[in-house]
Amino acid sequence: MDTARALQKVSYLIENGYLDSLNSYPEYKAFLPDSIQSLLSSGGALSTNDSTGLPQKRTRNDVETTVNYQARDSIFFDLTDQKMYLYGEGSIEYGNIALSGERIEMDWVKNTLKANYVIDSTGKKVGKPVFKEGGDTYVTDDMMYNFKTKKALINGIITEQDGAFMHGERVKKNELDEMYIRNAKYTTCNLEHPHFYIKASKLKVIPNDRVLAGPFNLYFGEIWTPLGFAFGMFPSPREKASGIIFPSYGEDNNRGFFIRGGGYYFDINEYMDLKVTGDLYTNGSYGLNGQTTYKKRYRYSGNLGIRYNKTVNPAFEDDSFSKDMWVNWSHSPQSYGTSRFSASVSGGTSTYSANANNVGYDYTNSINSQFSSNISYSKTFQGTPFNLTVNARHSQNISTEVVNLTLPEISFNASRIQPFKNVSGLKDGVLGKLGFTYQLSAKSEMTNALTSIPTYVVGAENAPTEVLPFNGDNFSTLLDQANIGARHRIPVSTTFNMLKYFAVSPSFNYTEVWYPKELKYSYNEDLGGVEIDTLNQFSRAGWWSSGASVSTRLYGMYSFRGEKIKAIRHVMTPNLGFSYSPDFGDPARGNYQEVRVNEDGGTRILSKYQGFAYGGPALGESASLSLSLNNNIEMKVKSRADSIEEYRKIKIFDNLSLSSGYNFLADSFNLSDINWNARTSFFKGAVYVSLSGTIDPYVYVLDSIVETSTSDVYYQRQIDQFAWNNGEGVGRLTRASLSVGFKLQPKSARGNNDEVPATDPNASDPFAQNNNLYNNDQKFEAGNVNDFISYDPNQYVPFDVPWSLNVNYSLNYSKDGFEEPVVIQTLNFNGTLNITNKTKIGFNSGYDLEEKEMTVTRVNVSRDLHCWNLSFNWVPFGVQQSYYVRIAVNSAMLKDLKLDRRSQSAYTSF
Numbered sequence: 064m065d066t067a068r069a070l071q072k073v074s075y076l077i078e079n080g081y082l083d084s085l086n087s088y089p090e091y092k093a094f095l096p097d098s099i100q101s102l103l104s105s106g107g108a109l110s111t112n113d114s115t116g117l118p119q120k121r122t123r124n125d126v127e128t129t130v131n132y133q134a135r136d137s138i139f140f141d142l143t144d145q146k147m148y149l150y151g152e153g154s155i156e157y158g159n160i161a162l163s164g165e166r167i168e169m170d171w172v173k174n175t176l177k178a179n180y181v182i183d184s185t186g187k188k189v190g191k192p193v194f195k196e197g198g199d200t201y202v203t204d205d206m207m208y209n210f211k212t213k214k215a216l217i218n219g220i221i222t223e224q225d226g227a228f229m230h231g232e233r234v235k236k237n238e239l240d241e242m243y244i245r246n247a248k249y250t251t252c253n254l255e256h257p258h259f260y261i262k263a264s265k266l267k268v269i270p271n272d273r274v275l276a277g278p279f280n281l282y283f284g285e286i287w288t289p290l291g292f293a294f295g296m297f298p299s300p301r302e303k304a305s306g307i308i309f310p311s312y313g314e315d316n317n318r319g320f321f322i323r324g325g326g327y328y329f330d331i332n333e334y335m336d337l338k339v340t341g342d343l344y345t346n347g348s349y350g351l352n353g354q355t356t357y358k359k360r361y362r363y364s365g366n367l368g369i370r371y372n373k374t375v376n377p378a379f380e381d382d383s384f385s386k387d388m389w390v391n392w393s394h395s396p397q398s399y400g401t402s403r404f405s406a407s408v409s410g411g412t413s414t415y416s417a418n419a420n421n422v423g424y425d426y427t428n429s430i431n432s433q434f435s436s437n438i439s440y441s442k443t444f445q446g447t448p449f450n451l452t453v454n455a456r457h458s459q460n461i462s463t464e465v466v467n468l469t470l471p472e473i474s475f476n477a478s479r480i481q482p483f484k485n486v487s488g489l490k491d492g493v494l495g496k497l498g499f500t501y502q503l504s505a506k507s508e509m510t511n512a513l514t515s516i517p518t519y520v521v522g523a524e525n526a527p528t529e530v531l532p533f534n535g536d537n538f539s540t541l542l543d544q545a546n547i548g549a550r551h552r553i554p555v556s557t558t559f560n561m562l563k564y565f566a567v568s569p570s571f572n573y574t575e576v577w578y579p580k581e582l583k584y585s586y587n588e589d590l591g592g593v594e595i596d597t598l599n600q601f602s603r604a605g606w607w608s609s610g611a612s613v614s615t616r617l618y619g620m621y622s623f624r625g626e627k628i629k630a631i632r633h634v635m636t637p638n639l640g641f642s643y644s645p646d647f648g649d650p651a652r653g654n655y656q657e658v659r660v661n662e663d664g665g666t667r668i669l670s671k672y673q674g675f676a677y678g679g680p681a682l683g684e685s686a687s688l689s690l691s692l693n694n695n696i697e698m699k700v701k702s703r704a705d706s707i708e709e710y711r712k713i714k715i716f717d718n719l720s721l722s723s724g725y726n727f728l729a730d731s732f733n734l735s736d737i738n739w740n741a742r743t744s745f746f747k748g749a750v751y752v753s754l755s756g757t758i759d760p761y762v763y764v765l766d767s768i769v770e771t772s773t774s775d776v777y778y779q780r781q782i783d784q785f786a787w788n789n790g791e792g793v794g795r796l797t798r799a800s801l802s803v804g805f806k807l808q809p810k811s812a813r814g815n816n817d818e819v820p821a822t823d824p825n826a827s828d829p830f831a832q833n834n835n836l837y838n839n840d841q842k843f844e845a846g847n848v849n850d851f852i853s854y855d856p857n858q859y860v861p862f863d864v865p866w867s868l869n870v871n872y873s874l875n876y877s878k879d880g881f882e883e884p885v886v887i888q889t890l891n892f893n894g895t896l897n898i899t900n901k902t903k904i905g906f907n908s909g910y911d912l913e914e915k916e917m918t919v920t921r922v923n924v925s926r927d928l929h930c931w932n933l934s935f936n937w938v939p940f941g942v943q944q945s946y947y948v949r950i951a952v953n954s955a956m957l958k959d960l961k962l963d964r965r966s967q968s969a970y971t972s973f
Contacts, residue, residue: 131156132169145171152190153178157210159197165190174212179205196240199223199270213238220244227251227954229268230260242268248282249274251954252930259283259930259952261295281960305330308340311963318375319345326352334359347375347384365394365406374418387415392436401443408436413461432462448478466533468509477501497557505549506676509541514674519660519667521592548676549577561613568612575605576679581671586659593660604654604672606680610642629699629710640689648682655682684728687735691722717742731783734760737794749806756799762789763880779880798877805870868894888912901927919943930954 132138136151147169149155154163155176164178178192194201194208194215204219215236222229222242228251231244247266250257263279273296280291310325326340335357342350350372358364368391375384389411396403436457443450456469481498489495511531516523531537556570581602587594619633648655648668655668672679696715719742724735737758744751762785766778786794870892878884891909898904903925909918919941926933932953937946951961 132167134167147171160208160210161195162192162208164192167192174209176208176210177206178203199240213240221255223253227274228253228257229266229274230257231266240270242266244268247276249276249279250930251952251957254929256284257930258928261291263295308338310340311961313963315344317346318348321345323350342372344375347373349373361397362399363394363396363404365392367392370411370415372415372418385414385418387412387418389415401445403441404439406436406438408438408457409434410436410457410459413459413464416461432460434459434461448480449475450478451475464530464532465512466510467512468533469506470509472506473504475503493557493559496559497555499553499555502552502554503549504552504677506547508546508676509544511537511541519593521587521590521594523592546674546676547579550677551575551577565613565615568614569609570611571607571609573605573607574680575603576672576675576677578602578672578675582669582673583671584656584658584669591662593658602671604647604679606644606647608642608644610640612638612640614638627701629701631696631698631715634695636693636695638689638691638693641687642689643686644681644684646682646684647680654680686727687724688727689722689724692720694719715743717744732761732781734785736760736797751802751804751806753802754800757797758794759797760786760794762786762791763795765881768881775883777880777882779882781880795878795880796876797879799874800876801872801874803872805868807869808867809865866894866896868892891918917941 132147132149132153132155134149134151134153138153139148139150140146141148149167149169150165152163152165153167154161155167155169162176162178165181166179168177169175170177178194180188180191183189188204192203192206194203194206194217200223201217202221203217206215206217206220208215215234217234217236218232220229220231220234227249229242229244230248230250232246233244235243237243244266245264247263248257248260249263249266250260252258252260260282261276261279262282263276265277267275269275276295278291278293279295281288306328308324308326308328310322312320312322314320321342321344323342324340326338329337329339331337335355338352338354340352340354342348342352350370352368352370354366354368356366370389372387373384374387390408392406392408394404394406396405436455438455440453441451452474454469454472454474456467456472458467459465477500479498479500481496483489483494483497486495511533513527513530516526531540533541551574553573554570555572556568558566558568561567579601580597580599583596583598585594585596586592615637617635617637619635620630621633622630648670650657650668654672655670657666657668659665660667668682670679670682694716695718698713698715699710700713702709702711718740720740721737722739723737726733726735737760739756739758741754742752759781762782763779764782766780769776769778786792870890872890873888875887876884889909890912893905893907895903895905904922905924906920906922908920910916911918917940920939922937922939924933924935928950930953932951934949935946936948938944946964948964949961
């Protein structure tokens with residue numbers, strides 16, 4: 064056989080993917096290289112990929128798995144040197160590695176892969192090799208890889224490791240995937256020419272561990288800075304590790320120079336960590352902060368923070384100082400079993416926020432005066448209707464320094480039990496729907512709030528005028544004054560329909576309270592007042608009430624002949640209720656005591672549970688009729704925007720209601736106050752209005768007005784006479800409130816997308832095959848907005864600017880008889896404005912309409928600088944006037960690379 068012709072035939076079969084056919088032509092095997100003959104004799108093969116029609120290679124010798132390869136232009140086999148060449152967007156896949164490039168060479172003898180780019184007619188690099196191994200990707204100029212030893216030599220590399228990008232001129236990669244890079248750049252910016260980088264002569268990359276750098280300096284663009292060290296180590300973020308937290312330094316206008324936020328991070332275990340930091344100031348102030356985060360998978364997660372500050376007051380010449388502490392705790396369980404524990408705690412000393420002065424970057428907590436906490440445990444008893452909840456509550460007002468502590472509050476409940484529900488013949492009747500529940504509530508309350516003491520009580524003039532500090536020194540006093548008690552409630556009810564359209568719901572309620580003490584009153588002749596003794600003994604009281612309610616629903620419709628408005632619908636829901644309770648205030652029942660209160664022999668009936676946790680039974684017999692009327696009015700109009708739905712509904716009034724009551728057994732003032740409420744919204748909820756008020760139907764009589772140095776004192780009384788019988792209309796408006804809110808944003812508002820729009824579908828992949836991300840020298844056509852954005856995103860200003868504005872105005876009016884009315888008005892507003900798709904302005908403020916001045920105001924500006932972020936917070940006026948500027952790297956890996964400036968002082972940390 065002619066050798067040249069045989070080799071030509073073999074080359075044809077290989078290039079067209081028919082090497083398997085050589086098993087049918089043994090005469091050609093003699094002309095194959097030894098390595099390929101061994102593949103065929105051992106069962107390996109070079110064959111065609113069924114899905115793509117392209118050749119693939121399978122082997123059981125040095126090549127351990129399938130090799131898939133393809134090329135756009137051509138594939139050439141050099142059988143003499145046992146090499147394969149791919150031209151034009153070639154790619155090879157072998158196991159967990161993949162290589163693509165304009166030109167690729169595979170050497171079967173040396174087990175190597177080579178790849179490089181070409182220069183086109185414009186001098187541009189085309190088809191840079193992209194090498195992928197596992198989850199790592201490398202963009203290179205050219206490279207050589209040995210797939211047997213897994214070593215590589217790379218020139219002009221750009222790779223990503225653990226969120227950081229590394230550029231290098233010459234790279235060696237060993238079998239452990241460690242990389243040794245010369246003339247390296249380390250950055251978190253994903254551009255080919257990064258905005259900043261750490262430049263080192265040598266860089267060693269240990270995958271999933273750390274990056275070690277030789278002498279390095281920080282560069283911004285191509286500008287050298289003197290910031291650098293002889294060596295550096297950058298931990299990998301994939302695994303936690305203990306380490307030092309570097310502080311920031313600078314100057315505070317009140318506390319002097321400082322070192323702040325320095326400390327140590329403890330990686331305790333996989334479930335918990337701890338961060339301990341401290342602050343030091345030259346005037347003697349200091350602070351300690353501890354923060355721990357914990358998590359147990361499928362069970363719970365949370366964090367606990369404790370902050371302690373000692374602040375030396377510069378306003379005084381002496382050594383006065385304040386000690387402040389604040390605690391934050393959040394615990395969130397995951398659904399597991401029948402019990403649940405959660406916590407949300409925020410509280411501390413009343414002067415913490417003022418002394419910390421964090422309004423620049425913690426605006427909400429700095430202006431908030433009310434804080435609350437709750438620790439809760441709940442348990443459901445499977446197979447029973449019972450459940451248990453235990454809470455520990457805390458509320459604190461740092462303005463008034465009033466603290467309320469409930470420790471604990473217990474609730475034990477039984478869900479509704481219907482004993483006759485499954486009884487044949489009764490389940491659909493009144494008895495079948497009859498059911499009852501059981502509710503047990505118990506709590507212990509402590510408070511340092513001031514309590515009002517009636518003037519007829521001995522010692523009322525010596526009542527405290529200042530809030531008792533809530534601290535350890537006064538804890539025993541507060542504990543003695545604690546309110547402790549329990550309440551049992553058993554409501555029984557059923558329901559049935561009467562005359563088809565009326566729902567009737569009769570009910571019976573029994574309530575009983577338990578206390579560890581009770582009050583005893585006696586008149587002291589010598590002191591001329593009532594003495595109150597506390598008897599430490601078990602005390603209980605029970606009472607009951609019964610009633611029934613009837614409700615229905617009425618519909619009204621008015622249709623229009625016009626094209627715009629189709630109809631107006633009015634829904635009325637009247638509710639009529641009747642309740643009766645006996646007089647449990649009769650002193651013979653033991654719940655109340657008739658006591659002499661003055662020298663003239665005047666008496667009062669006083670409860671022995673006055674001011675207790677759950678109070679006691681009501682005084683006097685009651686047979687009351689209650690009436691309420693709720694209205695909902697909406698209009699159906701022709702839809703303009705929706706062609707499918709011809710008409711749409713517009714609410715005229717979400718709710719318009721009136722309510723009052725009448726007590727038939729009261730000796731006077733039988734009619735209750737008339738309460739009204741109205742609520743509506745406009746423009747699809749963008750504007751809402753809420754109105755409410757109370758009308759007193761009885762007449763006031765003014766006896767006299769006494770002028771004092773501070774204010775006028777009105778001596779007046781209310782008589783049992785209706786206002787409408789005295790020519791005063793329905794009655795006097797004693798309380799009214801108005802709330803108006805605006806929630807405005809452009810109709811065509813779209814989400815703020817900080818990413819630059821891309822014309823190429825692969826632009827989101829920084830290592831796309833064509834490497835469009837790195838082709839910054841590409842031109843753009845006039846009129847193509849997307850090309851313009853891609854060419855210079857920082858100078859693009861969108862025409863459709865998203866914004867939002869929220870304004871809330873409230874007015875509260877109250878008037879007691881002839882006294883001067885009290886009017887309180889508040890105005891709060893906040894909003895955002897995205898002046899570009901990377902720049903956002905926000906503000907929070909308000910206006911005190913009584914004091915005629917602005918409330919605490921903050922303006923904040925944020926700018927996305929690609930791999931950096933700029934934030935500016937400004938409090939332009941007031942006692943907390945300040946500003947705070949921060950420029951920091953977005954990546955958590957280089958979080959200590961930042962510049963902060965506060966008020967008139969700057970501090971830098973690296």
